[in-house]
Amino acid sequence: MRIGVLVSGSGSNLQAIIDLCKRGDIAAEIVLVLSNVPTAYGLQRAKDNAIATKVIDHKNYDNREPFDKAMIEALDDARVDLVCLAGFMRLLTPTFVNHFTGRLINIHPALLPSFPGLHVQQQAIDAGACFSGATIHFVDEGMDTGAIIAQAVVPVLQGDDADTLAARILKQEHRLYPMAVRLFSENRVLLKNGRVEIVNCIQDDAAVIISHK
Numbered sequence: 219m220r221i222g223v224l225v226s227g228s229g230s231n232l233q234a235i236i237d238l239c240k241r242g243d244i245a246a247e248i249v250l251v252l253s254n255v256p257t258a259y260g261l262q263r264a265k266d267n268a269i270a271t272k273v274i275d276h277k278n279y280d281n282r283e284p285f286d287k288a289m290i291e292a293l294d295d296a297r298v299d300l301v302c303l304a305g306f307m308r309l310l311t312p313t314f315v316n317h318f319t320g321r322l323i324n325i326h327p328a329l330l331p332s333f334p335g336l337h338v339q340q341q342a343i344d345a346g347a348c349f350s351g352a353t354i355h356f357v358d359e360g361m362d363t364g365a366i367i368a369q370a371v372v373p374v375l376q377g378d379d380a381d382t383l384a385a386r387i388l389k390q391e392h393r394l395y396p397m398a399v400r401l402f403s404e405n406r407v408l409l410k411n412g413r414v415e416i417v418n419c420i421q422d423d424a425a426v427i428i429s430h431k
């Protein structure tokens with residue numbers, strides 16, 4: 219499975235996927251890391267691991283359509299099977315989303331469908347939620363609305379601010395994204411009528427998490 223990863227910043231989730239592929243026990247490799255930000259540290263992580271990189275700076279484009287077309291071209295040239303958004307902070311056009319339907323996934327630092335959009339850790343704190351977490355989902359034309367593939371849950375602790383909560387969530391993101399990529403590499407993620415089914419899923423109906431504030 220050929221993976222393209224899109225990053226805008228630090229790329230710690232990219233690193234988690236790099237580390238997964240390096241372990242060598244899955245049939246997947248990252249063939250391109252693409253960024254809209256020339257200084258994104260994620261590009262350096264890719265270079266350090268001999269992964270091809272490309273910068274497509276959105277500032278050089280008049281609007282989203284030609285920018286997204288340039289990204290489609292780069293990803294198609296790299297013959298990617300799966301596109302992973304990993305801290306990619308641009309909204310995508312329907313043209314891009316539809317081109318990669320069923321093979322475009324994102325990580326979002328909240329338990330969707332709660333708290334879509336931006337500043338989501340603060341949203342969770344302001345709402346008084348006992349739990350937040352991270353979600354891997356298919357990307358559709360909506361804002362963080364695509365079918366949910368996997369989630370990780372963390373408690374929201376008293377005294378948390380957006381930064382402490384974000385750090386606790388990010389730690390679990392680094393476990394969640396590799397897990398989802400592994401499922402894809404094993405062809406175990408099915409999209410059926412807008413919902414995800416995991417093939418050969420081992421269910422544990424005793425796994426329950428309870429918390430209080």
Ligand code: GAR
Nearest residue numbers: 227228229230231304305325326327
């Ligand atoms: C992660 O927390 C990711 O969930 C979030 O940006 C961070 C990127 O960190 N993504 C979004 O908010 C997307 N709307 P990273 O660059 O270290 O992987």
